[in-house]
Amino acid sequence: MTNNNFEKRIQDKLNQYEIEPSENLFNDILKKRASRPKSILKLTYAKLGVALLAVVAITLFVLVDTRSNSTSNDNASISVAEKDASNSNNIAEAGGLGSNAKTAKETVVAKENLKTVKQKSTTNVEKQASGKKDVSNSDVKWTNNAPSPTQKSAIANASNNIQKSTKQTKTYPGYQDNGANISERYFNIDSKDRPIIAGQQHQGKSHLYVYHSMDEALINSQDLSYLVLKPLRVIKPSATQDQIAAFEKKQLKTEHKKQQPFYLDLYYSAYQTSHSAIGNSEMANNYKTLAKTDPNHAFNVRFSTPINSHINLFTGFGLNQINTQFDGQIPNTTNKVHYETSTYYINDPITGLPKLVQQMDTILNGPVSYKFANRYTLVQIPIGLSYNIGFDKIDIGIHGSALMNITGKAHGMNPDFNLEKMQGFSSNQKQIGIGASVSLMVAYKLTNKIKIIAESGLQFYQLGGKKIGNAMNENILNKGISIGLRYTLF
Amino acid sequence: MTEEELLKGCLEERQECQRELYKRFAGKMMVVCMRYAKDKLEAEDMMQDGFIKVFDNVGKFKQEGSLEGWVRRIMVNTALNKIRANKMKFEDISETGSHLADGDANAIDKLSEEAILEIISRLPNGYKYVFNMFAIEGFSHKEIAEKLGIEEASSRSQYAKARKYLQNQIIQLEQIKL
Numbered sequence: 001m002t003n004n005n006f007e008k009r010i011q012d013k014l015n016q017y018e019i020e021p022s023e024n025l026f027n028d029i030l031k032k033r034a035s036r037p038k039s040i041l042k043l044t045y046a047k048l049g050v051a052l053l054a055v056v057a058i059t060l061f062v063l064v065d066t067r068s069n070s071t072s073n074d075n076a077s078i079s080v081a082e083k084d085a086s087n088s089n090n091i092a093e094a095g096g097l098g099s100n101a102k103t104a105k106e107t108v109v110a111k112e113n114l115k116t117v118k119q120k121s122t123t124n125v126e127k128q129a130s131g132k133k134d135v136s137n138s139d140v141k142w143t144n145n146a147p148s149p150t151q152k153s154a155i156a157n158a159s160n161n162i163q164k165s166t167k168q169t170k171t172y173p174g175y176q177d178n179g180a181n182i183s184e185r186y187f188n189i190d191s192k193d194r195p196i197i198a199g200q201q202h203q204g205k206s207h208l209y210v211y212h213s214m215d216e217a218l219i220n221s222q223d224l225s226y227l228v229l230k231p232l233r234v235i236k237p238s239a240t241q242d243q244i245a246a247f248e249k250k251q252l253k254t255e256h257k258k259q260q261p262f263y264l265d266l267y268y269s270a271y272q273t274s275h276s277a278i279g280n281s282e283m284a285n286n287y288k289t290l291a292k293t294d295p296n297h298a299f300n301v302r303f304s305t306p307i308n309s310h311i312n313l314f315t316g317f318g319l320n321q322i323n324t325q326f327d328g329q330i331p332n333t334t335n336k337v338h339y340e341t342s343t344y345y346i347n348d349p350i351t352g353l354p355k356l357v358q359q360m361d362t363i364l365n366g367p368v369s370y371k372f373a374n375r376y377t378l379v380q381i382p383i384g385l386s387y388n389i390g391f392d393k394i395d396i397g398i399h400g401s402a403l404m405n406i407t408g409k410a411h412g413m414n415p416d417f418n419l420e421k422m423q424g425f426s427s428n429q430k431q432i433g434i435g436a437s438v439s440l441m442v443a444y445k446l447t448n449k450i451k452i453i454a455e456s457g458l459q460f461y462q463l464g465g466k467k468i469g470n471a472m473n474e475n476i477l478n479k480g481i482s483i484g485l486r487y488t489l490f
Numbered sequence: 491m492t493e494e495e496l497l498k499g500c501l502e503e504r505q506e507c508q509r510e511l512y513k514r515f516a517g518k519m520m521v522v523c524m525r526y527a528k529d530k531l532e533a534e535d536m537m538q539d540g541f542i543k544v545f546d547n548v549g550k551f552k553q554e555g556s557l558e559g560w561v562r563r564i565m566v567n568t569a570l571n572k573i574r575a576n577k578m579k580f581e582d583i584s585e586t587g588s589h590l591a592d593g594d595a596n597a598i599d600k601l602s603e604e605a606i607l608e609i610i611s612r613l614p615n616g617y618k619y620v621f622n623m624f625a626i627e628g629f630s631h632k633e634i635a636e637k638l639g640i641e642e643a644s645s646r647s648q649y650a651k652a653r654k655y656l657q658n659q660i661i662q663l664e665q666i667k668l
Contacts, residue, residue, distance in 0.1 A: 007625040015626075018521060029512070371574070
């Protein structure tokens, strides 16, 4: 029979043939479809990691942007109100206070407006600076105390200068004390000698500047509203130099503690995983022959805080999915011959059809191909230290940690190289292992609170597969890169 | 119900359309799965997964070929995914015996479909997969080699052996019947 005829006749026969499946199969299909998890749960770790990072990044940027806009709007309101108040003052001075009721009334109204706007602004900014804590102006008690002569002089200078500045530009000339630029003593200053107060740019002595200024209008009308006003509640303008020094020492100590940052890192890691079986048995060697390098990934959360100027302590957790791939050929060292007996049935007692069991001599030789993969789902908990060096906008950190791995789920195949068969295994049993990790991190500052981080490193750990059904324990070496965000919590 | 209406209904997850599509192809697809499975239970398992893929991906069917061909290809791929974990076992099968001559072509026609399926199912797994994929599904040896993880030359030689074995079996069955 020609080639085409044989295949075509078989095809024709089988393509027209139908076998009825079980009655319930369709219902089983519907049930299985309905019982599957929703599509969002089918997202791979990679997609989930990227999606989470995107959501976090967008949220943080929106929050930062909103705060910035809010501050700008408050400042704009202050300027309008100040201008209004200033005009009213001029009118009042020209006509004489009390001689013109209408003018005096306008002055009062303008000042009230100014006060209201400033209070609102101060309260808003304080809320932002100290979280949800509500700090009202009534908490600031220092205004009831009379300043010393030196302080009065400074206040007078500051007040005069600030009034001039509000009419022209915001040059902050009030930051002068007896000819010296006191702002430089307590703040980082910009090119126009203005203190850079926003965020964390002050040098931890901002309360002293406020003390020297001693002018509520100055404090409220300028960017000093960024300051945490708490120190003003405890120090009085009449304080002696010793008291001020003692206060300063105490305050700086407190501020130092408060300034200890706490970082939250969210990052996605992509790995190239090399793996090998542990041991030198024939099976382990076969595993090593078949082992392939393959890509894996993880989504990580890390918390860290400095324990000194260069060293951070960190921990966290990572959701990790590891596939160990095996693909290749194992050469047979011996030939095996299998004999089977022949049994012929003229008619099969069940189907009634002629049935034949053919005798076959089975000779196994040559290499045998294997291809399979084992999959492990891990939670990794690192505990370690990092050495950090900071530059202008860039931080570099070297991380080293011990890893605790908790294997949650595992499934895969167990090959029997002698019988040349494979059998599946599956386990939900939790298994704890240990490992180590080193990495080099570079962080680039996006805002005061957010940095983008990139990290490259190695992880080494063991998977105790034997206890969860695998034929071998495996050594895992991950070479990976990570990308994510570092958020400074406080 | 036209094929277009059927597809539209399946896309809208209407159960009566899904049932209709299932009814149209279940019998034939069961045969496809039986050719790769070791028993009916495994074949039904393959078919269940196959139809889930069909219903999930019905929107991807481009009406360039026949719907039956598309469903069949999904079933074959599902079956191959299921059996991929199994090691390809190519035992030597007897090559002795006569081959079907052109004049014996009727031997196949005389056999029932069930008998032919039975003969194919008796082939060792490796031969069975290669024969099914080449002779019935129309895969090339290169495609078979890729899908089963074997050498292309191995696919060719095993197919030739499987073919001779089947011809031999058909003749023997014919003789037994006589």
